[in-house]
Amino acid sequence: MKASLLLLQAGIAVLGAPLVSGFIRKVKNALRMRQGASLGQPYYNIAKYMAKEEVVSEATSWIFRWTPSIVLGSTVAALMFVPVFSFSLSAPGMGDVLTLFFLFSLGRFFLALAGLDTGSAFGGMGSSREMFIASFVEPVAILSVAVVAGHSASPQGGLMACSMGMSFSGMVAAAALFMVVLAETSRIPVDNQETHLELTMIHEAMLLEYSGPSLAMLETAAHTKQLIWFSLLGAILWPWPVGSSAALSDIAAAAAFFVLKIVLCAVIVGLTEVSLAKMRLFRVADFLGLAFLFSVLALVISGLGY
Amino acid sequence: MFFLSQNSRWCFDLLALFFLGVIALVSLPSFLFSAGYLRAQFSRGRSLLATGLTVFFVLSMAAVVASANLIFFLFAWEFMSLVSYFLVVFEHEHEASVKAGMIYLVMTHVGTAFLLAAFLLMHAQAGTWDFEGIRAAAPAFTPALKNILFGLFLVGFGMKAGIVPLHIWLPYAHPQAPAPVSSIMSGAMIKVAIYGLLRFIAGMLGVPPVWWGNVILVAAGISCLVGVIYALMEHDIKKLLAYHSVENIGIILLGIGAGMVFWSWGWGVLAAAAFAAGLYHTVNHAVFKGLLFLCSGSIQVATGTRDIEKLGGLIKRMPQTAASFLVGAMAISALPPLSGFVSEWLIFQVFFVGLRDASSGGKLFFAGMMACLALTSALAAACFVKAFGVAFLAMPRGRAAAEAREASLSMRSAMIFLAALTVALGLGAGLVWKMFCAVAASFLEPPASAWSGLLSGSWDLIRFPGTDACLRTPMIMLALGAGIAAVYLFVRLTARKRVMTAGRTWDCGYYRLDHRTEYTATAFSKPFRIAFSFFLLPYRKTEKIRDSFYHVKEFTYETATTPIFKRYLYDPMVRGLFKLAQYVKGFQMGSIHWYLAYIFVTILILVVIFGRP
Numbered sequence: 001m002k003a004s005l006l007l008l009q010a011g012i013a014v015l016g017a018p019l020v021s022g023f024i025r026k027v028k029n030a031l032r033m034r035q036g037a038s039l040g041q042p043y044y045n046i047a048k049y050m051a052k053e054e055v056v057s058e059a060t061s062w063i064f065r066w067t068p069s070i071v072l073g074s075t076v077a078a079l080m081f082v083p084v085f086s087f088s089l090s091a092p093g094m095g096d097v098l099t100l101f102f103l104f105s106l107g108r109f110f111l112a113l114a115g116l117d118t119g120s121a122f123g124g125m126g127s128s129r130e131m132f133i134a135s136f137v138e139p140v141a142i143l144s145v146a147v148v149a150g151h152s153a154s155p156q157g158g159l160m161a162c163s164m165g166m167s168f169s170g171m172v173a174a175a176a177l178f179m180v181v182l183a184e185t186s187r188i189p190v191d192n193q194e195t196h197l198e199l200t201m202i203h204e205a206m207l208l209e210y211s212g213p214s215l216a217m218l219e220t221a222a223h224t225k226q227l228i229w230f231s232l233l234g235a236i237l238w239p240w241p242v243g244s245s246a247a248l249s250d251i252a253a254a255a256a257f258f259v260l261k262i263v264l265c266a267v268i269v270g271l272t273e274v275s276l277a278k279m280r281l282f283r284v285a286d287f288l289g290l291a292f293l294f295s296v297l298a299l300v301i302s303g304l305g306y
Numbered sequence: 307m308f309f310l311s312q313n314s315r316w317c318f319d320l321l322a323l324f325f326l327g328v329i330a331l332v333s334l335p336s337f338l339f340s341a342g343y344l345r346a347q348f349s350r351g352r353s354l355l356a357t358g359l360t361v362f363f364v365l366s367m368a369a370v371v372a373s374a375n376l377i378f379f380l381f382a383w384e385f386m387s388l389v390s391y392f393l394v395v396f397e398h399e400h401e402a403s404v405k406a407g408m409i410y411l412v413m414t415h416v417g418t419a420f421l422l423a424a425f426l427l428m429h430a431q432a433g434t435w436d437f438e439g440i441r442a443a444a445p446a447f448t449p450a451l452k453n454i455l456f457g458l459f460l461v462g463f464g465m466k467a468g469i470v471p472l473h474i475w476l477p478y479a480h481p482q483a484p485a486p487v488s489s490i491m492s493g494a495m496i497k498v499a500i501y502g503l504l505r506f507i508a509g510m511l512g513v514p515p516v517w518w519g520n521v522i523l524v525a526a527g528i529s530c531l532v533g534v535i536y537a538l539m540e541h542d543i544k545k546l547l548a549y550h551s552v553e554n555i556g557i558i559l560l561g562i563g564a565g566m567v568f569w570s571w572g573w574g575v576l577a578a579a580a581f582a583a584g585l586y587h588t589v590n591h592a593v594f595k596g597l598l599f600l601c602s603g604s605i606q607v608a609t610g611t612r613d614i615e616k617l618g619g620l621i622k623r624m625p626q627t628a629a630s631f632l633v634g635a636m637a638i639s640a641l642p643p644l645s646g647f648v649s650e651w652l653i654f655q656v657f658f659v660g661l662r663d664a665s666s667g668g669k670l671f672f673a674g675m676m677a678c679l680a681l682t683s684a685l686a687a688a689c690f691v692k693a694f695g696v697a698f699l700a701m702p703r704g705r706a707a708a709e710a711r712e713a714s715l716s717m718r719s720a721m722i723f724l725a726a727l728t729v730a731l732g733l734g735a736g737l738v739w740k741m742f743c744a745v746a747a748s749f750l751e752p753p754a755s756a757w758s759g760l761l762s763g764s765w766d767l768i769r770f771p772g773t774d775a776c777l778r779t780p781m782i783m784l785a786l787g788a789g790i791a792a793v794y795l796f797v798r799l800t801a802r803k804r805v806m807t808a809g810r811t812w813d814c815g816y817y818r819l820d821h822r823t824e825y826t827a828t829a830f831s832k833p834f835r836i837a838f839s840f841f842l843l844p845y846r847k848t849e850k851i852r853d854s855f856y857h858v859k860e861f862t863y864e865t866a867t868t869p870i871f872k873r874y875l876y877d878p879m880v881r882g883l884f885k886l887a888q889y890v891k892g893f894q895m896g897s898i899h900w901y902l903a904y905i906f907v908t909i910l911i912l913v914v915i916f917g918r919p
Contacts, residue, residue: 056809060699073787073791095781098654102641113699116691117695119821120819134684137684146661158774208812216801282836285837292677303670
C-alpha cells in the first residue's frame with residue numbers, strides 16, 4: 001500500500017514539476033507586464049524534444065549517452081527521501097536527507113562529466129562553474145537542514161528532511177536554504193535560465209550539446225529537482241500536517257496544503273528573479289557565504305532555544 | 307640481536323587483525339597488478355628487485371601492526387620506512403625521485419625520533435617494553451606525561467599519516483614509486499600510522515582529556531581542506547591522488563577525533579560508533595585509493611605520461627581502466643551507493659549528534675566540522691570530475707593518448723577486483739558496519755546494554771546510535787536502478803523518433819574543433835584557484851615576443867600557485883639548519899691536532915664532573 005502510494009507520489013511529482021516552472025515564468029511575466037507563454041509551455045517543449053531526432057557528437061562516449069537517464073533516474077530516486085505531499089510518504093527507513101543531497105551530487109557528477117565529454121569549451125566551462133558553485137552549496141544545505149533537525153526533532157531524531165513545527169531558528173535556516181535553492185535551480189542571481197550567453201550560463205552550458213529525447217529528460221530532471229527543493233523548503237519552514245497517517249483523506253488534505261506551499265515558493269522565486277540582477281561568478285561565493293552565515297546564525301538561535 | 311628475539315611478541319587482537327586485513331586487501335591486488343606493470347616498465351632484473359622490495363615492504367607493515375612490544379614495533383617501523391625509501395628512489399635515474407626520496411627520508415626520521423622519545427618515556431615510567439605492561443601501568447601516568455606522550459605520538463605518527471602541515475613529503479614520495487607501490491603506500495602505509503594513533507593514544511592512555519579530540523579534529527579539518535584544494539590545482543594524476551590521501555586521512559581523523567571528544571564526555575556508545583566510522587573510512591580509502599593508483603599506473607604504461615593535460619579520450623581506448631577509475635572516482639566523491647558515501651554518511655551522523663546534543667560552544671564546533679566535511683566532499687567531487695573528464699573523456703590531446711592501449715590481463719583483473727570491492731563495501735554496508743563496530747568496541751569497551759542494540763537489525767541496515775536515522779544501501783541502489791531503468795525504458799518506448807545521428811560538436815560555425823579548443827584541467831580549476839587565492843597565492847608569468855608594435859610573434863603564459871607550507875614553514879627551517887651548520891663548521895677545521903685537543907678536553911671535563919669518588 002505504502003509502496004504503491006510512494007510510486008504514485010513520485011509519478012505525480014515528475015508529471016507536475018514542469019508546471020511549477022511554467023508558473024514561475026508566468027509570475028515573472030506578469031510582474032514585467034507581459035503576456036508571456038502559457039502555463040503549459042514547459043510541457044510543449046518536452047513534447048517537442050521527444051519528437052525530434054537526436055544529434056550526438058562523435059567525440060563523446062557512453063557517459064554522454066547514459067547521463068540523461070542517470071540524472072533523471074537519480075532525481076526520481078531522490079523523490080523517495082523528501083516529504084512531498086505527506087510526511088508519512090517519505091524516507092521509508094532507507095536513508096535521510098544526506099542521501100537526498102548525495103543523490104543530487106550523483107546526477108551533478110555525471111552531468112558535469114557529460115559537459116566535458118563533448119570536447120566543447122562551453123561544456124567544460126559549464127561543468128567547471130557548476131562544480132564550483134556546488135561546492136559552496138553543499139555545506140550550507142547540509143548545515144541548515146542539520147540545524148532544523150537538531151532543533152525540532154525528538155531527542156533521538158535524525159537528519160530528516162522535515163522539521164516538527166515552526167521555530168525562529170527554522171525560519172533563519174530556511175532563509176539560508178532559500179539562497180541554496182536559488183543556486184541549485186539555476187535562478188538569478190546565480191544563474192539565468194533565460195539566456196544562452198557564454199559569459200553567464202552555467203547549467204545550460206552543460207546541456208548545450210544535448211538534443212531530442214535526451215534534452216527532454218534533462219529538462220524534466222531539472223524541473224523535478226526544483227520541485228524537490230521547494231518541497232524541502234516547505235517541509236522545513238512550515239510543516240503541516242505533522243505525522244499524519246497514511247489514510248487517503250489525510251493525504252489529500254496534505255496534498256492541497258502542499259500545492260499552496262509550492263505556489264507560495266514559486267511566487268517568491270519569481271519576485272526574487274525579477275528584482276535582482278545576475279551576479280558575477282565570483283560574487284556567487286560571497287552570496288553563498290552569506291547563506292552559510294545565516295545557517296550558523298540559525299544554529300546560534302537554536303542554541304538559545306528559539 | 308638477542309633483544310629482538312627476546313622482544314618479538316605478537317599481538318593479534320581485533321584492532322591488529324583489522325589493519326592486517328587492510329594491508330592484505332590493498333597489497334594482494336597490487337602484487338597481481340605489478341606482474342603486468344613491472345614487465346611493461348622495467349627490465350627483468352629490476353622487476354625482480356622491485357617485487358622483492360615490495361614483499362619486504364608489505365611484511366614489515368604487517369610486523370608493525372602485529373607487534374606487541376615497543377622495541378620490536380620500532381624496528382619494524384624503521385624497516386618499513388627504509389624499504390619504502392628504496393622503493394621511492396627505485397627509478398633513481400630521475401632527479402625527481404632522488405629529491406623525493408631525500409625529503410621522505412628526512413621527514414620520516416624526524417617522525418621516528420618523536421616516536422622514540424615517546425617510547426623511552428613510556429618505558430621509563432612503566433619499566434617494560436611490552437604493550438600489555440604499559441597498558442596496565444598507563445592509568446598511573448601523570449596527566450602532564452600523558453599530554454607530552456599525546457603530542458609526541460601525534461607528531462610522530464602524523465608525519466607518516468600526512469597530517470597538514472606534516473604532509474609535505476607525501477605528494478613528492480608517493481608519486482615517484484612504481485604505481486603498485488604507490489598504491490600500497492597510499493592505501494596501506496599511511497593507515498599503519500592511523501593504527502599507531504589508535505593503538506597508543508586510544509588503546510593505552512585511557513580516557514582522553516577533551517582537548518586531545520579537539521586538536522585532532524582541527525588538524526583533521528585543515529588536512530581535509532588543504533589536501534583537496536591542492537589536489538584541485540594538481541594535474542599530475544599521481545600527485546593529485548597523493549593530495550587526496552592527505553584529504554582522506556583528514557576524513558578518517560574527523561571520525562577518530564570526534565570519537566575521542568565523545569569518549570571524554572562519557573558518551574561511550576557514540577564514541578565507539580565514531581571510531582567505527584573512522585575505521586570504515588580507513589578501509590574504504592585503502593580500497594578506492596589503491597584502485598585509483600593502479601589505474602594511474604595503467605595510464606602511465608599506456609601513454610608514458612602522468613600529466614592529464616596531455617591525455618583525453620582514453621575511455622574509448624581503455625574502457626576497463628576507465629570504468630574502474632570511474633568507480634574509484636565516484637566512491638571518493640561520496641556518491642551513493644558506493645563505499646565512500648557510506649563512511650562519509652556515518653561521519654556526518656557523528657557530527658550531527660554532536661551538533662544536536664553538545665552544549666553551546668560544542669554545537670558550533672561540530673557545525674564547523676560538518677561544514678568542513680561537506681565542503682571537502684563537494685570539492686573532491688569537483689576534482690574527480692576534472693581528473694576523469696580531462697583524462698578519459700572527449701578527444702585525445704596528443705599522440706600518446708590517441709594510441710593508448712588497454713592494460714594487460716593481470717593489471718585489468720587487479721583493478722576490476724578492487725572496483726568490485728568498492729561496490730561491495732557500499733552495498734554490504736550493514737554487515738561491514740557491524741564488523742567494524744566490534745573492532746571499535748574491542749578497545750573502547752562501551753556499555754554492553756546500549757551497544758547490543760546497535761549491532762542488531764538485518765544485514766542490509768545501518769543504524770546509527772543516538773538518532774533514528776538508518777541507511778539501507780541496497781535499497782538506495784534498488785531505487786536508483788529502478789529509476790534509471792524506468793526512465794530509460796519510458797523514453798525508449800515513447801520517443802517517436804529515437805534516431806541518433808552522429809555529428810560534430812557545435813563549433814559556432816567557424817572550423818572543426820580539435821583538442822586545442824577543449825577545456826583544460828587548468829581552466830577547469832580556475833574558479834577554485836581564484837576563490838581560494840588567499841591560500842594558494844597564484845601568480846602568472848606572460849611573455850610576449852613582438853615582431854613590431856602591432857604583431858605579437860610569440861606569447862607564452864604560465865600560471866602556478868605558491869606552495870606556502872614549503873615557502874613559509876620548511877624553507878626557513880632548512881635555512882636555519884644550514885645557518886646552524888655554518889656555526890658548527892667553526893669547530894671543524896680539518897686539523898687532526900684540534901680534534902685530538904677536543905677529545906682531550908672532553909675527557910678532562912668528564913673526569914672532573916663524574917670522576918670524583
